[in-house]
Amino acid sequence: MAVYSIKDLEKLTGIKAHTIRIWEQRYGILDPQRTKTNIRYYQDEDLKLILNVALLNKHGVKISKIAKMQPREMTEKIAAISEISLEDGTQLDALTISMIEMDENKFDRIINTNIDQLGFERTMMEVIYPFLDKLSILWLTGSINPVQENFISYLIRQKIISAINATPLTSQPKAPRFVLYLPEGERQELSLLFMHYLLKSRGKYVLYLGQDISLPDLIDVHHIQKPDFIFTMITETFGQEPVQQYVDRLAAAFPTTQILLSGYQIVAQPVSAPDHVTILGSLDQMLNFIGK
Secondary structure: OOOEOHHHHHHHHOOOHHHHHHHHHHHOOOOOEEOOOOOEEEOHHHHHHHHHHHHHHHOOOOHHHHOOOOHHHHHHHHHHHHHHOOOHHHHHHHHHHHHHOOOHHHHHHHHHHHHHHHOHHHHHHHHHHHHHHHHHHHHHOOOOOHHHHHHHHHHHHHHHHHHHHHOOOOOOOOOOEEEEEEEOOOOOOHHHHHHHHHHHHOOOEEEEEEEEEOHHHHHHHHHHHOOOEEEEEOOOOOOOOOHHHHHHHHHHHOOOOEEEEEOHHHHHOOOOOOOOEEEOOOHHHHHHHHHO
């Protein structure tokens, strides 16, 4: 069970710590535990409750009324708001609740509502990616455990795969050919899958290899497919060699193929790239490149 400070709650809900204290004292919204040195701390149920309270309050429900609500009434109102409101804060709060509660039905309702109204691509860029940014804060504060992270990542992965499968293969024999893969040791597959969707939806031919692909295996694939582009992402720190050394080996192995690189380790380090290697530092740069 995770333990949260009042500052953690402030980061996760957007509600100031001072306001949370007032809600506790005046309305009895929360009843925090205290350490031996009298410092407040909160647990999972407290976080779920304050997220629900914050979401209702942002939509005009007075705190005095929320404090009198039964759990079932609060849940029903939250479900109704999550399904009809596309405000950024509402969506992030609702997705956070679905992750903490590990509620697949709630997650599905939220995402499907957005897909119906915005389309899949905008849902990814305007809802899922901001949520993943928030997820990184949850990790930094120790507010979620690996099981919760795996649960929500799996659901997002399934949505992307479903969108990929629903997109028809290109019928153009001369469409640009892309090979997508993650190097050995890389596990962050969601962005690579979304790149697959973006390319396929724009009429490109995509061969998706997935994660843990060695350079010799990639060379074998290249001999068979002869792609125009190779795309990969490096977000983790390599344990066996520096990033620059891997980039140099990759560039040397495919001197006549355009190589596209992205990911935190590529952007954060001063990576030197030859002419046939392009560094894409953001999602916008990826979209601009595909557009060209």
